[in-house]
Amino acid sequence: MKASATNLNQTQIAENVIDRCKKGDVRAFHELYNAYSAAMYNICLRMTNNVSDAEDTLQEAFIQVHKHIGKLERDASISAWIKRIVVNHCLNTLRKKKVYFEEVEEVEVMAEDGIDEAQFSWTVAAVKSAIHGLPHGYRTVLNLYLFESYSHREIAEMLGITESTVKTQYMRAKEKVRQIVKQQNVTR
Amino acid sequence: MPDNFESFIQQHRDEFEGPGPSPRVWAALEKDLTEQRQGRVVQLLRKNWFKAAVIAVLMINAAAIFYFTGHKRHQQQELSAISPDLQEARAYYTTRINAKLQLIDAYPANELGLDSAARQELQLRNDTYKALEKELKNNPGNERIRAALIRYYQLKLDLLDKILEELQDRHAVPGHTKKQYEVEI
Numbered sequence: 167m168k169a170s171a172t173n174l175n176q177t178q179i180a181e182n183v184i185d186r187c188k189k190g191d192v193r194a195f196h197e198l199y200n201a202y203s204a205a206m207y208n209i210c211l212r213m214t215n216n217v218s219d220a221e222d223t224l225q226e227a228f229i230q231v232h233k234h235i236g237k238l239e240r241d242a243s244i245s246a247w248i249k250r251i252v253v254n255h256c257l258n259t260l261r262k263k264k265v266y267f268e269e270v271e272e273v274e275v276m277a278e279d280g281i282d283e284a285q286f287s288w289t290v291a292a293v294k295s296a297i298h299g300l301p302h303g304y305r306t307v308l309n310l311y312l313f314e315s316y317s318h319r320e321i322a323e324m325l326g327i328t329e330s331t332v333k334t335q336y337m338r339a340k341e342k343v344r345q346i347v348k349q350q351n352v353t354r
Numbered sequence: 355m356p357d358n359f360e361s362f363i364q365q366h367r368d369e370f371e372g373p374g375p376s377p378r379v380w381a382a383l384e385k386d387l388t389e390q391r392q393g394r395v396v397q398l399l400r401k402n403w404f405k406a407a408v409i410a411v412l413m414i415n416a417a418a419i420f421y422f423t424g425h426k427r428h429q430q431q432e433l434s435a436i437s438p439d440l441q442e443a444r445a446y447y448t449t450r451i452n453a454k455l456q457l458i459d460a461y462p463a464n465e466l467g468l469d470s471a472a473r474q475e476l477q478l479r480n481d482t483y484k485a486l487e488k489e490l491k492n493n494p495g496n497e498r499i500r501a502a503l504i505r506y507y508q509l510k511l512d513l514l515d516k517i518l519e520e521l522q523d524r525h526a527v528p529g530h531t532k533k534q535y536e537v538e539i
Contacts, residue, residue: 192387199383204374211372221379228383232390288362290369312363313370340359 184244188236195232202245203228206252212309213256215298219263227255253314257324260302288347296346304339311336440500447507454514461521 179201186194203224210220210227230251238247297305310316310324311332318336322329363370486506489499 192384195387196380196384199380203379205371207375207379208371212370221375224375225379225383225386229386232387288358290366293359293362294370312360313367340357344359 179244184235184238187232188238198231198244199228202248206248209249209252209314210256212297212313213253213306214259215302215305219259223255223259224252227252230255249314253310253324257306260306263302287351292347292350293343295350296343299346300339300342304335304342307332307335308339308343440503443504443507447511450511451507451514454511454518457518458514458521
């Protein structure tokens with residue numbers, strides 16, 4: 167089943183599923199898993215950049231979901247809550263792989279001379295490939311901001327770096343993607 | 355304002371989503387959850403064993419106090435002869451302790467939860483109680499032992515109050531019990 171990012175917040179699960187999950191009903195937890203696993207797996211895949219890590223991270227994250235679902239408040243958004251657990255686990259996976267999110271000097275990132283976006287075509291495949299090739303730090307910031315819709319401030323808190331570093335990393339990441347996509351256009 | 359790149363992502367956001375995880379993720383997850391549940395059942399059994407033990411201790415306590423008050427007349431003469439003050443204190447504390455034990459007994463066994471320290475304290479005080487009683491019989495006029503016995507009663511009362519507070523915090527308090535306890539406070 168293919169995930170739908172835009173509809174994640176509207177993902178409907180039966181009202182009593184969460185209550186049943188809180189009581190330890192594994193069948194209800196399976197329903198919850200079925201509703202969210204595809205979208206969450208895609209987050210894991212974008213963040214960790216490989217299938218094996220993505221699956222392991224997803225599994226660990228859902229174990230935590232199961233363990234702590236009893237603490238979820240009635241009015242809280244289940245999708246946002248699960249997503250945050252998944253993202254935290256992705257970051258832990260990256261940290262285990264010695265990916266460090268370090269401060270960088272705030273410098274204005276200018277578009278590289280000669281890159282005229284009008285002259286080349288953006289395609290989903292090209293952008294995916296370009297993001298896949300980014301260094302871990304850049305890719306993490308870009309994913310969290312562009313695909314997971316966290317603010318620069320939220321990302322800064324998650325990564326333990328300043329907001330200005332997040333902004334700089336994001337700008338650099340975008341620039342890098344542009345360069346890669348342009349290169350792909352040239353060699354085509 | 356979003357640039358071309360950001361606009362492109364926004365317009366094609368869903369196309370960046372791929373299929374879900376392979377079925378082996380759920381299989382592994384289900385196995386893990388089943389093992390966790392089995393572990394929890396074992397934990398629960400252990401926990402209930404402790405709860406049953408605590409209930410037994412409380413019942414023994416209640417029985418001991420009942421036995422104690424049942425023999426009141428016999429002991430009353432002896433204690434009154436020794437110390438009217440101690441007899442009065444004993445009657446006062448016995449009533450209070452009995453009332454609190456009744457409140458605790460009102461909770462179903464599966465609602466009771468006492469930490470190991472509290473359980474140990476409860477056991478320790480039983481031993482203290484027995485030792486003090488024995489000492490007092492052997493040395494009826496000893497002020498130090500009389501003071502220790504009073505202190506024992508106070509400590510026991512404090513402990514029972516702590517247990518009741520913990521029960522109130524952790525579990526739904528039976529309506530009538532809550533009212534009784536509130537009156538007690």
